[in-house]
Amino acid sequence: MRAVVQREVGGPEVLEVAEVERPELLSGEVLVRVRAAGVNPVDVAVRAGWFPLLGEPPFTVGWDVSGVVEEAAPGARYRVGEEVYGMPFFPRAANAYAEYVAAPSRQLARKPASIDHAQAAALPLAALTAWQGLVDLAGVSEGQRVLVHRAAGGVGHFAVQIAKARGAYVIALASEPKHAFLREIGADEVVDYRTTDYTTVVEDVDIVFDSSSENVRALEVLKPGGFLVSIMEHRDRELAAAVEAAGRHFAGVSVEPDYAGLEAIAALVDEGRIRPHVTRAFPLAEAGRAHELVASGTVQGKVVLTVD
Structure with missing residues (x-):
């Protein structure tokens, strides 16, 4: 072959x-x-x-x-x-x-x-990363506020859609040329991280889905008891300890094969809720x-x- x-x-x-x-x-x-x-x-x-x-x-x-x-x-x-x-x-x-x-x-x-x-x-890899972080670890649910870094990328655009499919209010960070795409796939708010410090315009977030290595800054917008989901620094024990000490939860995602997650994702695709x-x-x-x-x-x- x-x-x-x-x-x-x-x-x-x-x-x-x-x-x-x-x-x-x-x-x-x-x-x-x-x-x-x-x-x-x-x-x-x-x-x-x-x-x-x-x-x-x-x-x-x-x-x-x-x-x-x-x-x-x-x-x-x-x-x-x-x-x-x-x-x-x-x-x-x-x-x-x-x-x-x-x-x-x-x-x-x-x-x-x-x-x-x-x-x-x-x-698979990108959508499962988002699913395992948002659903399996953070338990995203209806009415929660979710902030997604790098929202137009591979993992990010699935994180936006999965959070939205679970009933969350989604705030997406991306450069301005990608804003129309993000609104089309369900983002409720879009912030241009290149021109705006998101910590000055975003607040009271239940879950931050971070793929940018800017984890500590997320504490400025994250509610007490909220989840910081990191796919870049999932083994950082010092970061996890700092997040927990601040009264928030840390969830590090190291994606793994998961047919149950794939089946759930496939169902959402066929329902038209993930594209x-x-x-x-x-x-x-x-x-x-x-x-x-x-x-x-x-x-x-x-x-x-x-x-x-």
């Missing part, structure tokens, strides 16, 4: 398509014929050597997949021909930039029926170009690879 392989860490040019062995299945696993793979900032960081999750090359990056079950081992939840999506094995290798991926069936869910594979591949936004789709052979775009920091929504 074809897969994107890198033999050294470095720039996008180290990504190349090569012929590799198709993975073998273990009990309870399925072989997915990949139709699309999502591209996330963590992929870029691993490729470049900034975040050595996978050890030394050679390896294949990528976790988000959407495709069709090609084979099913005994004990698997799905049958051949079913469409599935997910984020298998994270943070261990999933080898998602490939024609085929083997994964435990309980780390996948049935693809939302109302969207195509490219849109479905945009969901994955794909800025650009590249063919597998242009994975390097996809990484360049993601690394630019300008992406609204997600970038994906399509696999023919």
Whole structure:
């Protein structure tokens, strides 16, 4: 099969398509014929050597997949021909930039029926990060006020929509050109962080969803008893202690595979309450170009690879 392989860490040019062995299945696993793979900032960081999750090359990056079950081992939840999506094995290798991926069936869910594979591949890592932070940890509920940093990005645009779907009042931070998009997906207020100090115009927030490493400043707008959800500094014990000492709760998110979360997200997609936004789709052979775009920091929504 074809897969994107890198033999050294470095720039996008180290990504190349090569012929590799198709993975073998273990009990309870399925072989997915990949139709699309999502591209996330963590992929870029691993490729470049900034975040050595996978050890030394050679390896294949990528976790988000959407495709069709090609084979099913005994004990698997799905049958051949079913469409599935997910984020298998994270943070261990999933080898998602490939024609085929083997994964435990309980780390996948049935693809939302109302969207195509490219849109479905945009969901897992980013949407699960938002879901696990807002729903599983902070328990976002109707009538709460939620502030979302980097609201137009991959994780952020799902955080806005998930909070809104749960009945929250959503305040989004983003540059002005992205405000119309954020209002379209449900943000109640939008603040341009480049021109306005959000701590001067936002108050009484129940949950701050922070992907910006500006965690301590959130205490200025967060209610006593509120939650600071951090996806960047989830292992920072000093930060957690400072937040708790201030009478707030700290929730650090390190996303993990979760078929129940994927099923809940898929239901919201099919109800029209979550819409994955794909800025650009590249063919597998242009994975390097996809990484360049993601690394630019300008992406609204997600970038994906399509696999023919």
